Amino acid sequence: MSKEATVLFDAPGPRAQARNRVMTVVSAVVLLAIFAALVWRFNDKGQFAGELWSPFVKWTVWKELILPGLGNTLKAAAVAAVLAMLFGIVFGLGRLSDHRWIRIPAGAVVEFFRAIPLLILIFLMFFVPNKISPSIADSQFGTLQRVLVDDFFSLFGVEINAGTIIVPAFAAVVFGLVLYNGSVLAEVVRAGVLSIPKGQAEAAYSIGLRKNGVMRLVLLPQAIRVMMPAIVSQLVVLLKDTALGFIIAYGELLNAGFNLIPANYHNNKIQAGIVIAIIYIAINMAVSRFATWLEGRGRRNRKTGGTTLGTGVGTPPAPGMSVKDRTAGGTGSASI
């Protein structure tokens, strides 16, 4: 029992210590009881049987099922992260443009994709091109469609066959992730640039730089330091969201754990789920740790005028919300 006082309670006296000890015992008993009930249920349903757990100590299971799944997860996450960052910079700066005809469409795109669930976007990318491409192929845009797919989208494995487009699950997951996370990152970029004090831009203009120079040489370098933690914690969200590929049968880690392994090893879904969860938690915790470290570093050595956008606090508000005077916790979406 720690004796030091925190904000909420004093260093406990004799009576409080006795009460805390009782509470400790009671809560430990309750938590253990829940755990024991679960263990008993496990045992009752034969879930501790060795054959359900032993696959995870076999190298072949790791080599042929789990690691390829992990590879696919990381591949989708890496491609989507790079493209989402590009999308975010283009649309984030687009929203800051002085020209209304750039600012308004960029804002509309960002707000639209942030308001739609990611899974629906993945469905849009997976099912819809296949359904509508035959009728486009018959119209005057048929050639344009074929050229676009052959010259660009084929990079992601998209195929076109006699006018019908087939989007592989990998491409659908990546495109969905890019549209959604790119829009969130666009808001992060905008918030980052806006957080730089006005004097910086004014000073840059006064020494004769143009808009391009002010943004490229003065604002962006400072803004990137400010928004780095928010970007990295958005990458955790992106990595977690690759698991949605499970629903359209993309062969990623969750698919390996929840479909392939149980199908081969006595339907051991719980066991596989636990092992897969540990892998996800380890990766995500490492990335989150990195974000927290970046945030701490950004707060310690101040080479930028803006306030560091935190991992949860200070990230842009959800769609529909415009709180100008930010309240204590910011309006951050807490990387959910």
Place this chain on the structure above:
Amino acid sequence: MFDFSAFFDHFDEILQGFWATIRLAAASAVLSLIIGTLLASFRVSPVPVLRSFGTGYVNIVRNTPLTLVLLLCAQGLNDTLHLTFSSNSSTTYYWWAVLGLSGYTGAFVCETLRSGINTVPLGQAEAARSIGLTFTQSLRMIILPQAFRSVIAPMGSILIAMIKNTTVAAAASYAEVALVSKTLLDAPTFTGGAIPLFIGVAVGFMILILPTGFFFGWLAKRMAVAR
């Protein structure tokens, strides 16, 4: 390409899907708020067992994909361990989806609330202690009311993210709007209705999300603690 008749043929199913989404979101909103508040009070409590349980829970759940959480609930706890809520399978899947979604969202509510607790000035807690309030009393009457008021806007963001996350329940055999759309889109004959369906679903989610956002933005301004 824009065959709205194919879309309106299935309009009833889609509306039912949205109704299922709303039912899931409403129940999860209430439950996740309860779970989150409970976890936050665990994490600041003087009892070390509860503190470490709260920390462990938040760290584990926050770093697990929601799809995996819901799959473990529906296919692990329900189908394999047969921990069911009722003999009717759709009711059971509904409650497991609610429980999984609110267990996941609760971790985020907890973290937000904790950041709200940090904004309550030290003097408030000291004053509460000096008039003899116990930990539970000062948390309930002094700290939490002020903490809640300062985190209304981030709570709104979490609620909105939760409404969007209801679609993931499609993986957990719960027939909400994403699963309804997937079933429709899986049919090879449903070609012209694809874009109208997407527009309909997008508009539906905007109808759910944008007013929620405006409401919480308004509420946050109204309830802001003047310091």
